[in-house]
Amino acid sequence: MIKKRIVSIFLSSMLIAGTLFVHPVFAEPEFKHEQAFWNKNANVPIFVKEKLAKKHASSNPANALNYLDETDVGIESPEENLKIKSAETDELGMTHIRFQQVKDDVPVDGNEIIVHFNQNNEVVTVNGHYNKNVEEQSINTEAAIKENAALDIAKASVQAPSELSFEPTVELVVYPFEGENYLTYKVNLSFLGDNPGNWFVYVDAHSGKVIDKVNALLHADIIKKQHHKGVGNGVHGDLRHLHTTKEIMKGQGAIFKLYDESHDGLEGIYTYDYNTLEVFENNSASWKDEYQSPAVDAHYNSEKVYEYYWEEHGRNSLDDNGMAIISYVHYGTNYNNAFWNGRFMAYGDGDGEFMVPLSAGLDVAAHEMSHGVITHTANLQYRFQPGALNESFADVFGALVDEDDWEIGEDIMAPAAKAEGRTALRSLSKPSKFPVSEERAPYGSGYYPEHMDEYYDMPLNVDNGGVHVNSSIPNHAAYLIGEQIGKQKLGQIYYRALTVYLTPTSNFSDARNAIVQSAIDLYGEGSAEVQAVESGFDQVGIY
Known part of the structure; x- marks a missing residue:
């Protein structure tokens, strides 16, 4: 769920004006920089203060933190509020430093910042999500109940069987939810049976109350x-x-x-x-x-x-x-x-x-x-737009591996379904040719949408906020892009976006930015591939 005052940071390399671009949730804060210029040694424009334009000695977490500290991106005391999560260098020679936002060393669930260096050790892009409200608010991060108690509460809340498929995990996190910030135990329970589950249960670490729970069975x-x-x-x-x-x-x-x-x-x-x-x-x-x-x-x-x-x-x-x-x-x-x-x-x-x-x-x-x-890369949260992106990326790669068409599930439909016109589960080429389920239909046209004008505004208790329905909008964008540049290039761009740029709470606009940036990295600014990506998202109303 996207919360008020969570700043969605994406320093888009597509912009060459003097204002540092920050993708907002509700209102767009302006971060002015002294100078913006083209770095001919990279495929992207960079937006930094002149004093920071010099080459770093190396592309490491310390230099990434220094950049965030000395550059006005809205993060106070990065060394205190960010914790290194990973550092990877890719085949293009770029290094990606991923940070987890923390509060008193406790992770803030779903909030990550990624600093991207080019092969010359210069920062070229920063993106992610950062919660200013958590940073500024005083939060008691000392748990009052034990992990075992939280685990028992979580099991009872989802009626978990006595035998679990895997050992449960319990992690203490700060969880922003419905305008409040809670210290919770994030409990993951996985089990099979008549009602299988891969539950994430958030148990208040002070009161023992279940704050939220979501079944992330991505089946x-x-x-x-x-x-x-x-x-x-x-x-x-x-x-x-x-x-x-x-x-x-x-x-x-x-x-x-x-x-x-x-x-x-x-x-x-x-x-x-x-x-x-x-x-x-x-x-x-x-x-x-x-x-x-x-x-x-x-x-x-x-x-x-x-x-x-x-x-x-x-x-x-x-x-x-x-x-x-x-x-x-x-x-x-x-x-x-x-x-x-x-x-x-x-x-x-x-x-x-x-x-x-x-x-x-x-x-x-x-x-x-x-x-x-x-799960092992962007780990997109399974609800609302991040969840719809989770489903969309799974559909896109489904269509890339099974490269014969742009349909999902055409080989699993039984004769009776085909006789009624249901020849696949979903279509990336023409989403609207198939109806959604009766439970989901009242929230929209009754058919899968292919433009943001047809977006289904659904509550969390219906399809986790529309993850299987609204996914068809970015799905259609992928189809439009793939028809212009081919499935092989589409796969390279989408895989890079998924593994390098997206974070757990990325929304549709973040995905557009990430995919455009990935096309720039791979094929160059102004290339036919970049133009195809921008056109595809324009045509479905994701700006």
């Missing part, structure tokens, strides 16, 4: 192992060539399993049966049984998505550190959905009328796995 003998190639039939009968594992146990012969540990640096790709909670296994290398077909598709598609991120972006799995890629199929009963729960993918079998098993869709797999990439 004894030695065994000898051998990498093995198998074949199988997918949901639609497609022949899939699979990388599996052959296990040979002394005295018991060989068994074949749907896990692949053949990729260097990757922990593995694992496909489980939710009904047994075990990795799929078979007596032969041929996976042709109908019950196995959703697993065949999930396993095959997981590797395809992994290969896309590795080959196109040099990213090693969802966390860029080789984390295991895990899928569960046969989730639920007649379950018309798939989700990323923060740690793995789960695919329902569909009801046979509206949907077939959802693992059949390469774009669905790419969408869910991209939520994992988003």
Whole structure:
């Protein structure tokens, strides 16, 4: 949720006037600089005071903090109010220093600032979100209740089962919510079952009251192992060539399993049966049984998505550190959905009328796995515009991996749905050809919007504030851009924006700025790619 007085800082390199551009939430504060000039050694204009235009000795956190301290960007005492989170140098030679806003060393949830240096150690861009209200307000950051008590309160508030899928996490944060700033325990609970959840619960660290909660389900003998190639039939009968594992146990012969540990640096790709909670296994290398077909598709598609991120972006799995890629199929009963729960993918079998098993869709797999990439990069909050961007980036990468069209879910629609004209879940090329659900329809036209004039103003308790509906607006912008420059360049630009510029609370305007800046970084100021990005966002009303 976007709060009053949170300053959304984006020093746009597109502007060459003498005023430092700051994207506001409600009112735009003006930050005047003495001089603005073109730095011919970078692809962007820089806006700094003349005394700071000299080259820094290095692109490091200390120099980034000095820049913020000596430049009027509205952050008081950066060394006190910002804590280093990461420092990375990319393939262009740019260094990106990411800071977390803190209050008395306690993180301010969702508020980050990124300082970007060029290869000559000069600051060229600063962006992010910073909460002035938290900075100025006196907040008691000493917790009155213990972590264990907050954990019990959080579990009770979401009716979590006694057995969780993963160990819960508890972090003390300052949480700006509905005009107030609370010291809270941010509790993450992940579980499966009839009502699966990946809950983030904010428990007041003084009173024990639940301030807010959001479900971010983005839905004894030695065994000898051998990498093995198998074949199988997918949901639609497609022949899939699979990388599996052959296990040979002394005295018991060989068994074949749907896990692949053949990729260097990757922990593995694992496909489980939710009904047994075990990795799929078979007596032969041929996976042709109908019950196995959703697993065949999930396993095959997981590797395809992994290969896309590795080959196109040099990213090693969802966390860029080789984390295991895990899928569960046969989730639920007649379950018309798939989700990323923060740690793995789960695919329902569909009801046979509206949907077939959802693992059949390469774009669905790419969408869910991209939520994992988003979690480990910008970590866009799953509500309102940041949540809609979360869904949009997942859709865009779904359409990039499944490069045949601009539809999402065309391979998971059952015959009855197709007969009624529902040939896909969503369309990036023409969002308005599909209706939204009955619950969401009263807040707009009843169809997916493709322009900000059609934006759905939805409460948090409906679709987390419209994350699956309003996402179609930036989706359409991506389509318009991609049609001009091609999917390969679109992917490079969007991946850079996601991993370099966006922060947890970025809104649609922030995304435009980030994507334009990424195009400038990659292809140069005034390039056809930059013009295509600006045109795409102009056409959907995101300025």
